[in-house]
Amino acid sequence: MIQRVTFIGAGNLATQLGKALMKAGIDIVQVYSRTNRSAEALGAILHSPFTNKTEEIDLSSDLVLVALKDDAIGQVLDQVDLRECLIVHTAGSVPAGLLASYSKRYGVFYPLQTFSKIRDVDFSLVPLCLEASSAEILADLKELAAKMSASIYELSSDERKIIHLAAVFACNFVNHFYYLGERLLADNGLDFDLLKPLIKETAARVMAIKPYDAQTGPAKRYDEKIIENHLSLMTGNPELREIYLHMTKSIFQAHKKITE
Amino acid sequence: MIQRVTFIGAGNLATQLGKALMKAGIDIVQVYSRTNRSAEALGAILHSPFTNKTEEIDLSSDLVLVALKDDAIGQVLDQVDLRECLIVHTAGSVPAGLLASYSKRYGVFYPLQTFSKIRDVDFSLVPLCLEASSAEILADLKELAAKMSASIYELSSDERKIIHLAAVFACNFVNHFYYLGERLLADNGLDFDLLKPLIKETAARVMAIKPYDAQTGPAKRYDEKIIENHLSLMTGNPELREIYLHMTKSIFQAHKKITE
Numbered sequence: 001m002i003q004r005v006t007f008i009g010a011g012n013l014a015t016q017l018g019k020a021l022m023k024a025g026i027d028i029v030q031v032y033s034r035t036n037r038s039a040e041a042l043g044a045i046l047h048s049p050f051t052n053k054t055e056e057i058d059l060s061s062d063l064v065l066v067a068l069k070d071d072a073i074g075q076v077l078d079q080v081d082l083r084e085c086l087i088v089h090t091a092g093s094v095p096a097g098l099l100a101s102y103s104k105r106y107g108v109f110y111p112l113q114t115f116s117k118i119r120d121v122d123f124s125l126v127p128l129c130l131e132a133s134s135a136e137i138l139a140d141l142k143e144l145a146a147k148m149s150a151s152i153y154e155l156s157s158d159e160r161k162i163i164h165l166a167a168v169f170a171c172n173f174v175n176h177f178y179y180l181g182e183r184l185l186a187d188n189g190l191d192f193d194l195l196k197p198l199i200k201e202t203a204a205r206v207m208a209i210k211p212y213d214a215q216t217g218p219a220k221r222y223d224e225k226i227i228e229n230h231l232s233l234m235t236g237n238p239e240l241r242e243i244y245l246h247m248t249k250s251i252f253q254a255h256k257k258i259t260e
Numbered sequence: 261m262i263q264r265v266t267f268i269g270a271g272n273l274a275t276q277l278g279k280a281l282m283k284a285g286i287d288i289v290q291v292y293s294r295t296n297r298s299a300e301a302l303g304a305i306l307h308s309p310f311t312n313k314t315e316e317i318d319l320s321s322d323l324v325l326v327a328l329k330d331d332a333i334g335q336v337l338d339q340v341d342l343r344e345c346l347i348v349h350t351a352g353s354v355p356a357g358l359l360a361s362y363s364k365r366y367g368v369f370y371p372l373q374t375f376s377k378i379r380d381v382d383f384s385l386v387p388l389c390l391e392a393s394s395a396e397i398l399a400d401l402k403e404l405a406a407k408m409s410a411s412i413y414e415l416s417s418d419e420r421k422i423i424h425l426a427a428v429f430a431c432n433f434v435n436h437f438y439y440l441g442e443r444l445l446a447d448n449g450l451d452f453d454l455l456k457p458l459i460k461e462t463a464a465r466v467m468a469i470k471p472y473d474a475q476t477g478p479a480k481r482y483d484e485k486i487i488e489n490h491l492s493l494m495t496g497n498p499e500l501r502e503i504y505l506h507m508t509k510s511i512f513q514a515h516k517k518i519t520e
Contacts, residue, residue, distance in 0.1 A: 012421045012476070045406075070486060092488050093478075113458055114476050119465060125457045153454065162448045163455075165490045170441035170455045171462045172477035173507045179471035179514065181426035188422045194413065195423075195430045196467055197385045198373055202431045203463035205379060207456055211439035216272070216374050217432035218353075226330060226353050230425045243510060245432045246503055254439065 002062040002086075002144045007031045008076060009067035010042035010050075013090055017067060020045045021125035024147035030058040034076070038241040054079040063088065063144075065109065070094050077102050086137060092164030095157040096131045107141050110160060111149075114171050127151040127163035129160055180240065212254070219251035262322040262346075262404045267291045268336060269327035270310075272375040273350055277327060278306045280383035284407035285286035290318040294336065311380050314339040323348065323404075325369065335363050346397060352424030355417040367392035367401050370420055371409075374431050379476045387411040389420055440500065472514070479511035 005026055007014055010033035018028055028046040033039035036052040044049030051057065057064075057080055064082060066073055066089040073089055082102040087216035089099060090111040108131040128145040130152065132138035134149055138154065145152045155163070179201060182192045205214045218226040226258045227248060265286055267274055270293035278288055293299035296312040302312030311317065317324075317340055322461060324342060326349040328331055333349055342362040348358060348369040359366035366390040373381055388405040390412065392398035398414065405412045408436040415423070438459060442452045465474045478486040494501045 011309075039307050068481065084458075093489050112454060114461055114465070114474075116465070116469070116474070116476070118345065119469065121461060125460075127454050127457060129454075149455070153321060155450075159448060159450060161489065162444055163450060164491050166444040166450075166455060166484075167442070167458055168442040168477055168479070168490065168504075169437045171458050172475065172479055172511065173437050173464070174462055175471055175475055176507060176511045176514070177429045177433050177437070177476065180465050182428040182471050184422055184426040184429070189421060190423060190426075192416075192470075194372060194387050195426060196426055197387060197411070198431050199434070199463050200385075201374055201381060202494060203432055203459050204340060205374070205376070206435070206438050207457060208378065209376070210452075211435055211442050214374075214376070215432065215435050215439065216376070217428055219428070219432055219436075226424075229353050229421065230428065233421060239339075239510060239513075243506055244428075246506055247436060250440075250499060250503060251432065251436045254436070 002140050003027060004029045004061040005063045005065050006058050006061040007042070007046075007048075007065055007067065008057065009033060009065075009072075009090075009243055011067065011069070012117050014065075014067035014081075015045065015117050016113075016115045016121050016123075017065070017090065017111060018042060019120065020148045021144075022046055026147070029061045032057050034072070036199050049202055062086065066090065066099075073098065086140075088141065092167065096133070097157065100133070102195070105133060106138055107137050108157070108160065109145070112163060112167060114144070114167075123148045124150060124205040127153055129153045129155045129163065131155060131157060131160070143246060180243075215251065215255065217251075219248040220255050222248075222252045262400050263287060264289045264321040265319040265323045265325050266318050267306075267308075267325055267327065268317065269293060269325075269332075269350075270298040271327065271329070273379050274325075274327035275302055275305065275373070275377045276375045276381050276383075277350065277371060278302060278323070279380065280408045282306055283383075286404070286407070287383075288323045292317050294332070294515060319345050322346065324479075326350065326359075333358065348401065349394070352427065353421055356393070357417065360393070364396055365393060367397050368417070368420065369401060369405070371428060374427075383408045384410060387413055389413045389415045389423065391415060391417060391420070440503075445469075475511065475515065477511075478506040480515050482508075482512045 008021035031039050031043045031048050031050040039052050064085045064087045070091050083105050086105045087099050087103050088107040096108045110129040112127040112250045126149050130141045157232050266289055289305045289306040291299050291308050291310040299310035299312050324347045330351050345363055346365045347359050347363050348367045350369055355366045370389040372387040386409050388409050390401045441455055452494045
């Protein structure tokens with residue numbers, strides 16, 4: 001059973017995952033971060049000792065949880081002798097096998113969610129995507145995951161990569177459209193609040209209806225008059241026009257293809 | 261005071277707006293649609309007489325509400341003598357002035373939301389964007405709007421056009437990314453349910469945090485390794501790659517510009 005966890009990394013994901021683990025009764029024995037300020041900040045939140053020195057990392061815990069940016073994982077782990085540890089990373093795009101060179105006992109504990117330090121997330125609804133180097137470790141990770149979330153998936157590294165890509169579309173790209181919408185309004189003295197009920201409903205709708213069936217608007221029916229009208233509003237912004245045209249064509253293609 | 265309303269149009273918007281008006285105690289005196297089946301269906305929902313003949317449209321009401329596709333507005337109204345009527349349309353992109361050729365008393369009643377026939381919307385949260393040919397009519401429309409929603413905006417036709425464009429980004433384009441994410445998962449035997457908590461949180465977050473500050477993910481920091489990895493997953497789909505690259509560049513540009 002995993003009861004004592006060492007954190008390597010103190011960013012947004014580490015902060016939210018640490019809070020959720022603490023709430024689930026797990027003992028966070030230490031927080032390591034490359035910058036002392038981050039280590040201290042998360043240590044304070046988790047009531048844990050902290051360090052920014054790799055040689056001080058507490059390897060006595062049941063699990064070393066690595067929540068670093070993808071590029072930093074190797075850089076940090078190269079400096080630590082993890083051979084006796086169970087280690088997991090929390091990254092969408094990094095294969096589990098990367099950890100094989102550090103320990104025989106390894107896995108992945110990937111929460112599929114977007115995290116910020118200041119906004120707490122309800123982990124009970126977060127899909128936890130697990131992978132492990134053995135059935136025994138998988139069972140331990142599942143037991144740990146079940147303390148936080150009812151949504152647990154066992155997925156391969158290849159499947160996780162696809163999910164991470166899909167998440168970029170459904171979160172990062174979506175958020176950028178919120179931003180572009182907000183800029184359009186702000187440039188014309190209009191308030192982003194206007195869009196909020198629409199944003200909420202657009203997201204709420206696909207909880208119940210397939211995104212394909214939920215599509216509305218001029219692109220779906222290729223309403224040339226409206227599209228021309230919209231393009232004329234973006235003459236000063238060729239990049240935005242380009243994105244608008246790509247999306248409009250992609251929507252039309254998707255709906256033409258299937259209804260034809 | 262507007263108490264009796266004639267509906268011209270029976271689509272998604274007409275259905276949801278009709279239900280909301282009925283709930284607000286307004287009398288829907290008649291529903292007209294070009295197809296008898298649509299007129300009958302909405303008539304049944306609103307407990308109203310219906311017709312598909314323009315010469316039978318009931319012009320005795322306090323307001324003729326036109327909820328037709330943009331192109332159809334002129335086609336239908338050309339066949340009706342509306343000179344004695346107060347008429348409004350409900351379209352984002354159509355200038356109020358289009359109605360001036362039919363009556364001196366006209367306006368716009370544009371609910372900024374995405375509507376489907378089957379999914380009921382809480383109108384109390386829907387921004388109602390109003391415009392009118394006179395202060396008196398504006399007051400009447402405001403009074404009517406206030407029976408349904410606490411969110412009332414007086415906006416010019418030019419402002420409404422911008423809002424409609426921003427709504428295409430924040431709703432139609434966003435929904436298409438939900439769809440593309442779902443396709444990516446489905447093509448790999450994975451369930452769209454995986455993405456739902458992320459979609460919810462991404463929308464919920466911008467209710468409290470500015471979209472710019474809410475941005476996360478590889479594009480923001482131009483993480484080349486992840487981006488290359490993602491592109492390699494889309495080699496079979498050049499269109500999707502193109503959209504991915506455009507979005508990634510746009511996100512990076514937006515964040516570079518301001519943080520530099």
